[in-house]
């Protein structure tokens with residue numbers, strides 16, 4: 126018997142759909158990958174200075190590499206490959222000393238830059254110890270953050286300064302954190318289980334604000350954010366920026382300027398739509414291909430101890446699964462795209478223009494590195510060391 130012709134209502138079923146794919150070039154960050162090599166041309170926040178103690182080393186995973194971060198008893202931070210150069214024991218179990226970290230197994234001692242300083246089981250502390258080098262990365266501290274350079278030594282740029290993090294006024298302080306609050310999590314959660322690009326490109330997606338944050342889940346920020354914005358995106362020398370214009374019900378007009386800068390910097394103004402420049406800057410640090418960790422540095426009053434948050438947001442880790450379904454936020458939206466979103470299944474629309482621009486310019490930078498050029502935003506000239514953070518909510522007539 127012949128099959129009956131398919132009724133039209135079965136068009137577009139999930140059966141037989143094409144295998145799903147992600148764009149590996151844009152998302153994967155391990156050593157030797159195109160994006161990983163691009164990333165390795167910048168400085169990365171690998172830890173908070175206050176947590177890097179002289180007591181015990183801590184594990185750091187970044188760009189798909191497992192490393193050991195510690196501070197020797199002279200106060201110098203060090204970032205080493207974890208497997209001891211002798212026979213591979215994990216330096217996480219090492220002991221910190223004045224000059225470095227000593228492996229627990231046979232006591233080889235390594236300085237913060239990987240030099241082997243002592244081999245106690247060998248004659249005279251190891252007559253050939255000078256030939257041994259534990260793989261290491263260069264680190265610097267600034268703004269209470271430990272930064273690492275993990276790329277080719279001859280390409281190491283200057284560690285940037287950020288204008289809004291300089292000159293902390295009396296009564297204010299710099300607050301640095303790995304809180305996932307601005308990824309829809311909260312201060313008790315640091316690792317976000319999705320690819321870094323999902324989080325970073327969300328910075329260029331102003332249209333989710335009136336939906337996800339202002340109507341779908343109630344008002345997560347402030348009601349004024351519910352006005353559908355008129356958005357202008359533009360390429361900058363170091364990434365992509367948009368200005369979202371809103372005319373509010375009371376007649377006030379505001380331009381909300383947000384920028385994404387390579388390799389994964391986010392410059393986002395306050396979500397309460399208060400007038401003024403952003404007070405901090407954030408980094409969407411790829412831990413590996415399917416995990417990210419935010420790092421934020423922000424000026425806040427000395428009396429405070431956390432990132433400013435919307436009073437409307439409940440701590441994410443306290444919410445039940447049912448509450449997360451009723452009141453989804455950025456976590457549900459971006460982690461909900463999967464460990465690495467399936468670009469092959471997407472249907473980008475006009476409101477995704479910023480996302481498209483960001484991906485295109487990211488690809489250009491990745492290719493630039495592949496072709497032997499320096500990517501945008503790496504700084505070699507000390508005169509350009511200070512980076513301007515241009516984000517903010519700018520009311521056109523502040524007096525209104």
Ligand code: FES
Nearest residue numbers: 209211212228231
């Ligand atoms: S394995 Fe580290 S000293 Fe032997």
Ligand SMILES: [Fe+2]
Nearest residue numbers: 333334338455
């Ligand atoms: Fe958001």
